[in-house]
Every structure is written in C-alpha cells, then in structure tokens.
Amino acid sequence: MNPYRFYQDAYQTELDTQVVRLEGNRLVLTDTIFYPHGGGQPGDSGELIIGDQRIAITDTRYSQDRSAIEHFLDEAACEGLGLSEGDRVTITLNWVRRHRHMRMHSCLHLLCHLIKDPVTGGNVGTDLSRAEFDLSEPLDKAELEARLNATIAEGALVSTEWLPESILDEQPELVRTMSVQPPRGHGAIRMVRVEGLDYQPCGGTHVNNIAEIGKVRIPSIKSKGKQNKRINIELVD
Ligand SMILES: [Zn+2]
The missing domain is CATH 3.30.980.10 (Threonyl-trna Synthetase; Chain A, domain 2)
Known part of the structure; x- marks a missing residue:
C-alpha cells in the first residue's frame, strides 16, 4: 500500500538505497526506513554512509507538497558532497532514539x-x-x-x-x-x-x-x- 519501508517493517535499521536528488542539505532517496516528522512523532535521525564516509542525518521530513521524504544532512558535511541521481548509498537509523x-x-x-x-x-x-x-x-x-x-x-x-x-x-x-x-x-x-x-x-x-x-x-x-x-x-x- 505504501512504498516506505518503515510501514512494512518498523524494525529495519539499515537500508541500501539510491539517490534521487540532493537539494541544499535535503536528500531524497528511492526508498527509506527513516520516519518523517508527522502525526505527533519526531522525524528520524541517523547516518548516511557512502563508502567509508559517514554523514549525520539530523532530521527527516516530508517535502512541502508531501510527495517526497527529505533526509536533512549535516550542513557542513554537505559542502563538496557530489551526490547525483542513481548513486548507491546506505542509511542507518539512530535505532535507540x-x-x-x-x-x-x-x-x-x-x-x-x-x-x-x-x-x-x-x-x-x-x-x-x-x-x-x-x-x-x-x-x-x-x-x-x-x-x-x-x-x-x-x-x-x-x-x-x-x-x-x-x-x-x-x-x-x-x-x-x-x-x-x-x-x-x-x-x-x-x-x-x-x-x-x-x-x-x-x-x-x-x-x-x-x-x-x-x-x-x-x-x-x-x-x-x-x-x-x-x-x-x-x-x-
Ligand atoms: Zn498514533
């Protein structure tokens, strides 16, 4: 019914996925285990893993028109980060939180x-x-x-x-x-x-x-x- 994995399995903590776009520090992926802020529940945080590089994901929210889920990357770490459509990345949840x-x-x-x-x-x-x-x-x-x-x-x-x-x-x-x-x-x-x-x-x-x-x-x-x-x-x- 819903393509997002947090609805299929709330216990999945890591996902290999692909980049759709990076706008500023907001990263959209083809699929996600990160819950976006809503319904009185905070957005998830965790890490984006590219090779041996780990970048903090500080928050997760729906885009303004709610058509996509945006992962908010640590701003400083975004500079010079050349991510383009189709790039393979891994995301991992701050599971305790x-x-x-x-x-x-x-x-x-x-x-x-x-x-x-x-x-x-x-x-x-x-x-x-x-x-x-x-x-x-x-x-x-x-x-x-x-x-x-x-x-x-x-x-x-x-x-x-x-x-x-x-x-x-x-x-x-x-x-x-x-x-x-x-x-x-x-x-x-x-x-x-x-x-x-x-x-x-x-x-x-x-x-x-x-x-x-x-x-x-x-x-x-x-x-x-x-x-x-x-x-x-x-x-x-
Ligand atoms: Zn509820």
Missing part, C-alpha cells in the same frame, strides 16, 4: 484505551511524551500509572492494516484525536490495532508487542484549561 519513539507512541495509544474521554492532543518525544484529554473527572496519577504499567506488562500484539478511507465517514468514532484528523485523499487510511485494547487511524511507528514498552512513569498531570488535562509520560529504562 527511534525505538524510544515507537515505545512512547504505542504507550500513548494505551492511554487512549485507559481513558475513554475525548483526546485533544498528543506528542511523542524521545524523553518525554504527552497525551491530552478533555476530562470530566479528576485523574489519580498513581492509579493511572499503575494501570498503565499493568497493561504493558500483560502484553498485547500491535498490528496495522490499510482500509478504504470511506471507513472514516462510516465510523467517525474511530478517530480518537479531535484536534488531528487523519490525512485524506490517498484513498486508504492506515489503522493501528493494539489487540483487544485500541484501534484507531495512525501513521506512526509502533512496537510489535506492548510488553516492549517496558516500565513507564507519569511525572505529572497538568491542567490545561477547565477540563483539559495533559498527561506526561517517561520511559523508566
């Missing part, structure tokens, strides 16, 4: 399972993530943290599927986040299922089993406006 994003992102979906109130926002970070809910009742931080960790420890498979985007008209309740509607116009929508717990449209990368998230901590729950509560999440390990 990406895996933290996968663990964090899956964890936010578990909060959507534990808290049934409307989701008003969310953001995945490497060290700190947050989910926001329009809550009618107060939340007990210690109790929520315990329930979250118990859910993670029990484990559940995470899988994805593509559905025709008409599903969003037929079942609008599938969209949990009020502030962000899934992208339309591609004909298909990517659904992420945490077996028995959560099912919603999502373009992010996830762990294969929620047990992989490991222990988490809720350092704070902050009030944002009258009903809006921001839940902050950290990975313990």
